[in-house]
Amino acid sequence: MxxxxxxxxxxxxxxxxxxxxxxxxxxxxxxxxxxxxxxxxxxxxxxxxxxxxxxxxxxxxxxxxxxxxxxxxxxxxxxxxxxxxxxxxxxxxxxxxxxxxxMQIDPLNVAQRQLVYQIKTVDDNQRQRLGAVYGDILNNVGLYNWVEEKTGIPAADVGTLVLISATSSTPFVNGELTEAFGTDSLKITVIQSDDESCKKLTDAVKSYVEQQRESLVPEVGEHELILLSESAGTVVDTGLMDxxxxxxxxxxxxxxxxxxxxxxxxxxxxxxxxxxxxxxxxxxxxxxxxxxxxxxxxxxxxxxxxxxxxxxxxxxxxxxxxxxxxxxxxxSKLRVSDELQNLYHIPQIGVVVKDSKKKKFVDKWIDDLRNYGKRKFTAEQSMELAFVAVKIAAIKNKLNDICLMGCNLGAGADTVCANLKSALEKEGINVTVLDNVLYNAESMEKVDGMTGIVLVEKAGSTLYSEIASELALLKRQGIEVLGGIIVE
Structure with a gap:
């Protein structure tokens, strides 16, 4: 098989x-x-x-x-x-x-980043005013909500992680005198538990600072925020510890x-x-x-x-x-759609279908779907085709006596066997019907006297293994298998 x-x-x-x-x-x-x-x-x-x-x-x-x-x-x-x-x-x-x-950060191992911005304008008085303005703008819920949206850190926690101060006169950056002398500057300190989270939070703060600068230009005039310094490291934060x-x-x-x-x-x-x-x-x-x-x-x-x-x-x-x-x-049971030729290498000489008059509309539609692309036959036509196929097989093999054999014919295949027997005997061909050969000693004994066998198997009842066992029995006895018929 x-x-x-x-x-x-x-x-x-x-x-x-x-x-x-x-x-x-x-x-x-x-x-x-x-x-x-x-x-x-x-x-x-x-x-x-x-x-x-x-x-x-x-x-x-x-x-x-x-x-x-x-x-x-x-x-x-x-x-x-x-x-x-x-x-x-x-x-x-x-x-x-x-x-x-x-409260969850280890105070002995705090990831910290510091940003120092210079506020650069032409008007000295405006510099001082802008320093206070930026301090107020950055120390409020606008920054907190922005950071929450960008990083997922709750807005309520941002105020303790981002510290902002505005200072005056930042003449030195990294130990060197700069042109920032006399201008205001912003110092932003960001802390987190690890450097990756700290960098993500710092980037969110930087983007917010730039966004605020662009929105302030139409209101207070042209000015620049120059990032003078950005440093990162791991520190011990005694204030956080306290x-x-x-x-x-x-x-x-x-x-x-x-x-x-x-x-x-x-x-x-x-x-x-x-x-x-x-x-x-x-x-x-x-x-x-x-x-x-x-x-x-x-x-x-x-x-x-x-x-x-x-x-x-x-x-x-x-x-x-x-x-x-x-x-x-x-x-593990035979299906109507199975091909005996492909499974057992024996000719499939017929498929006897049910009478469509006894089927519901839905069942008819499902049958049409099952036979999509195939020619559909009525119960009478499929029965007649099976009879002719068995007759031709018997004549071709010059047999006057044949046997219709299957497992559990009483599940619905017995009627088909009776009709085939009646029709074939009218043509001068003697027919013997044997049921449950594998399980009935009397039927198994009669097999020895047969010369040609046609398997008649009920779909949904006969096991694949039972068909294989029947074929093995017939092979041992040297009996010719004319073909197989599947009964729906």
Whole structure:
């Protein structure tokens, strides 16, 4: 038996032939995902209703707070309020110390770049004014947003990574006297954790400086920004070190203070603290829910999402088609599209198709696609062609007795064998029909007396290995194989 090749058109047709299963998959996917969207919608509606009902809870909290404020003296209330403020400060500073870019840089190994610009104009007074203008322009959110867009560094962190100062009188650059004497200059210091990131940040700053110069020329007159110096290196930044240590100490101090103060709370103070923090959480949830439900109708009802329905239908049909594809690849049974000549080197003398009158419109369309570029026959025509082919093969081999043999003829090939037998016997050719020769000892014994065999195999039922075994049996017995017929 030769290896079977995968026919793309036949594979597509095979998948489409399971159109009923594909439709079921579409419906199941649509129902399941639609149900999921309804459940999610139902939960959202319930959550909305719960938030709306917190108005009653607010009233209860307010009454309890009023009572506790009467029971606690001023110092006890102040102690609780102080701890709440300390906790708020702790959350902010702890988050900053953990997430801010400058807080993550190793102060003993800081990548640093410095830019020195000279502001050059004809008017000395304008020089002084421009120095202050550039200092103000570069030390603001415009630069921060520009850097975020170019490098991805959060704008909130840029101010700690880019330090800008405007100075007067820069007569020396790299130890040499320059013409910059008496003019204003800009000094820009950029720090980062590594030189590559530092260079990227520096390039973004340089592009922003040039962009600002071009936009200022129409407003303040012609002037130049000359880059006198650009240096790079790795330094120890004690200022950054002090800031990191300071923030760490503050965070730890707040953590310790909060824990110690809570241990000393009285029962009423603890209740007062719990109610205040609970009220803050309720207020925050109300604000968040208000933003979410602002544009929603006043009366929310659960709904089914069309997007989920389409997604479910597509997903399930895709999965089912994938399963059919895998089954097609590993299929071990004979197909209607197979060629016995190519697979087993025996003549294929007929393909008997089903009656098209019993097929649905979709099945007929799929048959047309399967037989694209081929001549199509009716069930009667294919049966008649098979009869004539068997008759010619018998006459050519001078045989008056032939055998129609196959595996599992009861799956649908038995009717074809009966019709062929009836037609051939009218032509004076004796026909013997043997079923399941490989598995039936009586049928196998009868094979020995045969002189010519025609294999009749049912597509979708007979295994490729069974046909190979039948041919091997016939070869051992020295029996002539006239050809094969595939029954759809």
């Amino acid at each position: 030769e290896e079977r090749e995968i026919d793309l058109l036949d594979m597509i047709v095979d998948i489409l032939s399971h159109w009923r299963g594909l439709l079921v998959a579409v419906m199941i996917g649509a129902v399941l995902m639609g149900g999921l969207s309804y459940v999610k919608s139902y939960r959202n509606v319930k959550n909305t209703q719960m938030v709306e009902e917190t108005g009653l809870e607010d009233e209860t909290v307010e009454k309890q707070l009023e009572q506790l404020e009467e029971d606690l003296d001023e110092s006890q209330r102040a102690a609780v309020l102080t701890i709440i403020d300390d906790e708020r400060e702790f959350v902010w500073k702890d988050k900053y110390s953990r997430e801010a870019t400058s 800031r990191q240590v300071s923030y760490g100490n503050v965070v730890n101090s707040l953590r310790s203070t909060i824990a110690s103060a809570k241990v000393g709370f009285s029962e009423n103070q603890q209740k007062y603290y719990d109610l205040l923090t609970q009220k803050e959480e309720i207020d925050k949830e109300e604000v968040d829910q208000k933003d979410i439900t602002e544009n929603q109708p006043e009366i929310a009802v659960p709904s089914v999402s069309k997007k989920y329905i389409l997604l479910g239908a597509f997903l399930f049909v895709f999965v089912y088609a994938g399963i059919l594809f895998v089954v097609y690849l590993f299929n």
